[in-house]
Amino acid sequence: HQNFxxxxxxxxxxxxxxxxxxxxxxxxxxxxxxxxxxxPYTTLTTPQVKDFSLWExxxxxxxLKTTKQSFDLSVKAQYKxxxxxxxxxxxxxxxxxxxxxTPNDIFIPAMGNITYDFSFKSGIITLNTNVGLYNQSDxxxxxxxxxxxxxxxxxxxxxxxxxxxxxxxxxxATALSLSNKFVEGNHDGTISLTKKNMEASxxxxxxxxxxxxxxxxxxxxxxxxKSKPTVSSTIELMYDLNSTATGTIxxxxxxxxxxxxxxxxxxxxxxxxxxxxxxxxxxxxxxxxSTYLNSKSTRSSVKLQGASKVDGIWN
Numbered sequence: 299h300q301n302f303x304x305x306x307x308x309x310x311x312x313x314x315x316x317x318x319x320x321x322x323x324x325x326x327x328x329x330x331x332x333x334x335x336x337x338p339y340t341t342l343t344t345p346q347v348k349d350f351s352l353w354e355x356x357x358x359x360x361x362l363k364t365t366k367q368s369f370d371l372s373v374k375a376q377y378k379x380x381x382x383x384x385x386x387x388x389x390x391x392x393x394x395x396x397x398x399x400t401p402n403d404i405f406i407p408a409m410g411n412i413t414y415d416f417s418f419k420s421g422i423i424t425l426n427t428n429v430g431l432y433n434q435s436d437x438x439x440x441x442x443x444x445x446x447x448x449x450x451x452x453x454x455x456x457x458x459x460x461x462x463x464x465x466x467x468x469x470x471a472t473a474l475s476l477s478n479k480f481v482e483g484n485h486d487g488t489i490s491l492t493k494k495n496m497e498a499s500x501x502x503x504x505x506x507x508x509x510x511x512x513x514x515x516x517x518x519x520x521x522x523x524k525s526k527p528t529v530s531s532t533i534e535l536m537y538d539l540n541s542t543a544t545g546t547i548x549x550x551x552x553x554x555x556x557x558x559x560x561x562x563x564x565x566x567x568x569x570x571x572x573x574x575x576x577x578x579x580x581x582x583x584x585x586x587x588s589t590y591l592n593s594k595s596t597r598s599s600v601k602l603q604g605a606s607k608v609d610g611i612w613n
Contacts, residue, residue: 299318299319300315300317300318301314301315301316302315302316308379310376310377310378311376312377313375313376314372314375315371315372315373316370316371316372316373317370318370318371319368319369320366320367320368320369321366321367321368321369322365323353323358323362323365323366323367326351326358326365327351327353327354327365328351329349329350329351330347330350330351330352331346331347331349332344332346332347353365362421362422363421364421367420368421369418369419369420370418370419370420371417371418371419372415372417372418373415373416374413374416375412375413375414375415376413376414377410377411378411378412379410380408380409380433383408408433409433410433411430411431411432411433412429412430413428413429413430413431414427414428414430415428422447422448422452423445423447423452424446424447425443425444425445426442426443426444426445427441427443428440428441428442428443429441429442436461436462436464438459438461439458439459439460440458441456441457442456442457442458443455443457451479453479454476454477454478455476455478456475457474457476458472458473459471459472459473460473466492467490467491467492467493468490469488469489469490470488470489470490471486471487472485472486472487473485480506481504481506481507482504482505483502483503483504484501484502484503484504485500485502486500486501487499487500487501495522495523495524496521496522497522497523497524498521499518499519499520499521500517500519500520501516501517501519502515502517503515503516504516509540510539510540511537511538511540512537512538513535513536513537513538514534514535514536514537515533515534515535516532516534517531517532517533517534518530518531519531526554526555527554527555528552528553528554528555529551529553530550530551530552530553531550531552532549532550532551533547533550534546534547534548535547539572541572541573542574543570543571544570544571544572545568545571546567546568546569547566547567547568548566548567549565549566549567550564550565551563551564552564558592558593559590559591559592560592561588561589561590561591563586563587563588563589565586565587566583566584567582567584567585568583568584569582569583570582577608577609578608579606579607579608579609580606580607581604581605581607582603582604582605583602583603583604584602584603584604585600585601585603586599586600586601587599587600587601
């Protein structure tokens with residue numbers, strides 16, 4: 299069953315589509331037979347697969363319960379018109395007096411608000427997505443997508459916003475977040491532009507948790523041109539490979555620049571420890587580097603340190 303509607307009036311334009319029905323998955327019950335095969339250019343052969351049921355053997359029977367799956371789909375889009383208008387003058391000169399006048403200005407409607415909504419529902423999963431673009435005192439874009447399911451791995455939430463502010467210059471701000479059983483992440487960034495300065499900052503973080511790996515990551519990036527162009531960056535990483543190897547990595551970078559000189563410095567530190575076959579090991583590394591450059595001279599320095607240890611073998 300499906301339905302469709304659309305409308306256009308002085309305030310908005312919108313359209314809606316709705317579909318619901320059933321999907322028949324009986325074909326998954328048909329047993330499959332795959333003969334023994336020899337892999338090309340090798341002497342290896344794959345074993346024969348006989349009467350293999352995708353429905354029974356892959357766990358779909360326990361997951362879906364029935365081959366008759368109902369679903370409901372809905373899509374809605376809407377544009378709300380903006381009453382404001384942008385005026386574009388069309389000047390012309392009179393032939394005899396060369397007098398400037400504007401009798402026929404061009405009026406262009408300002409951008410309105412746009413929204414989009416999507417939803418899908420079934421016995422396995424429910425999906426929802428909402429998107430919006432709003433033209434108000436600021437221009438704002440919004441995105442949200444999420445799911446709910448009987449299986450935790452299929453549940454997620456992804457959300458993002460972006461805004462453009464036009465007061466005292468331009469400022470663009472963006473935020474993004476993701477959450478799931480296995481992955482979580484966040485991203486925030488701003489860029490500001492004025493007549494005298496440009497400033498930017500970005501922060502990104504992520505966390506991964508799966509059976510063989512746990513990891514945390516964070517990066518920060520900042521820059522501005524207030525007194526002199528400067529950029530700084532930091533990266534932090536922590537990981538655990540199922541307790542067989544754990545470690546951290548830290549990296550820092552700083553940069554300064556003027557027309558008279560250029561300076562950059564970076565440092566990296568890392569460590570690891572773990573065990574293989576009941577033998578414990580560990581190691582560390584550290585490096586520092588810097589460069590200074592001007593019209594008369596150049597200076598550079600590099601420093602590197604490292605150490606490792608394996609129980610019963612070396613230290």
